[in-house]
Amino acid sequence: MTVRPSIPAPRPREETAAVPDQTTPNPFEGFPQPAPAVPLRVVVADDNPVVRAGLTALLSGRADIAVVAEAADGRAAWEAAQQHRPDVVLLDVRMPGVDGLSALPYLVRIAPVMMLTYSSESEIVQEALRRGAGGYLVHGEFTADQLVTAVRDIKEGRPHFTPTAAGALVARLRRDQPVEGAIAHDHTFPTSHETATSAQHLSQLQSDVGQSLSGWTGGRPAAVDRSRFQLSAREAEIMDLIASGMTNQQIAATCFISEKTVKNHINRIFAKLHSTSRSEAAAKWLGTAPGSPRGLG
Structure with missing residues (x-):
């Protein structure tokens, strides 16, 4: 009787992890990768430390906004803006030392500036806008969400005014607007082109103000419910x-x-x-x- 040698059963095949071919090019190489969102950088300038702290806490609570510096006067605001190069500066009017209006022409060379203040006098509003402010918000006339929206819009060049500031601006525009058919100081009539150009300028600015006010509680001050x-x-x-x-x-x-x-x-x-x-x-x-x-x- 012939004894045949036994054949061992085949071992189960071990699964090995696929090793990518290092010579195979990456099909996604060269495609632009999405850049991480960069928060909007803000400098807050106000001589009242409580107001500064409140604004900083409010704005820093938004994922897309970062307060990079605080300042107690105009000079400190300018120094902070020079150092941090922010996207927006929030600026009070009345501050010791260098006030907001004095610092404004220098700040607007660095970043858009929005006045954020208790000062609601018509002359101050007009002077701030003449010196380059991109918006003017009076405390007590806006909600927290409206402030955040205004900060974002100022960065994009969209102006914002609370009702008191907008009223001062429109009053000035109407006062400067020549009335068709009226005799000027030099006893000459405005030409049709001058009248049309001025009227168009007034209409455009009033439209900007109207758009700015569209989200501000129908143009009425939004008083704090205390x-x-x-x-x-x-x-x-x-x-x-x-x-x-x-x-x-x-x-x-x-x-x-x-x-x-x-x-x-x-x-x-x-x-x-x-x-x-x-x-x-x-x-x-x-x-x-x-x-x-x-x-x-």
Whole structure:
């Protein structure tokens, strides 16, 4: 009997990971890759540290905006703009040392500038625009979302004005607009071309202002809804002074009360505003805190 040798069963084939051929060209090589989004860079210039902190917190809370520097006066704003080369500068008017209007012509050479201020006088609005401001927002007339939209639009060259600023601009345009058929100071009539050109200029600017106002609550100031805080008249007065940057000693002198009384009022104010610091309370009072239902005061 012949014994045949046994044949071992074949081993299961081991699976090996496919190794790409290093000589095969990458089919995606040479295609442009999407660049990471670069946030819009902003410099905030205001002499009130509470306002600066509130604006910085509000804007920095947006994914596409970064506050790269803060400044307390016009010179510091110019130095910050020189260093950081921002996309937009938010500029207050009244500041110690070099004020906003004085710094404005130098700042606009670096970046678009939007005035963001309590100063609503017609002459100041007009002078700011004459010196190159790309927009003019008056505190208390816009919401937090409107501010963010304005910052984005200013970068793209789209102007924004709150109602008070827009009213000042339109009033000036109407005052400068020659009336058809009226006798000029030199007793000559404007030519039809001059009248048409001026009217076209006024129409275009009024259109720009109208577009700017289209999102600003129908052209009416968007006052901050502070009634929800249920502050007394005295507490509201003191909260206004806190938001303006006053110390307890200054508030006591202004209101003719003791510092102890001021502290008692502030404790009650903090409780009603659910805040633990002056900056947090001021941000809620001014409308700059994230989630504030109505704008900035």
